[in-house]
Amino acid sequence: MNPSHRPARCRLEIRGSPSVGVTADIRRRFGPCEVVVGRQRTVLEVQIDDQAALRGLLTLLWDHNQEVLRLRIGDGRS
Numbered sequence: 001m002n003p004s005h006r007p008a009r010c011r012l013e014i015r016g017s018p019s020v021g022v023t024a025d026i027r028r029r030f031g032p033c034e035v036v037v038g039r040q041r042t043v044l045e046v047q048i049d050d051q052a053a054l055r056g057l058l059t060l061l062w063d064h065n066q067e068v069l070r071l072r073i074g075d076g077r078s
Helices: 020-030 051-063
Strands: 008-015 033-037 041-048 068-074
Touching: 008 051, 020 033, 020 041, 020 051, 041 051, 051 068
Parallel strands: none
Antiparallel strands: 008 041, 008 068, 033 041
């Protein structure tokens, strides 16, 4: 790992609400995950280490037929 590399905070909005199995998979693979369920969409916040982890997260959601509406990546400091 690059010493200047910092994990990033990933915020995703998905349509509907994911099953308990989806959020359990995310927590198992990526660590703590905040889940806020709204009326028509759910916000997931999880820390990712690199682009490979981001791809893994998006693939996991794809495999569970979750529609990603918005994706935001931050540096984890805010």
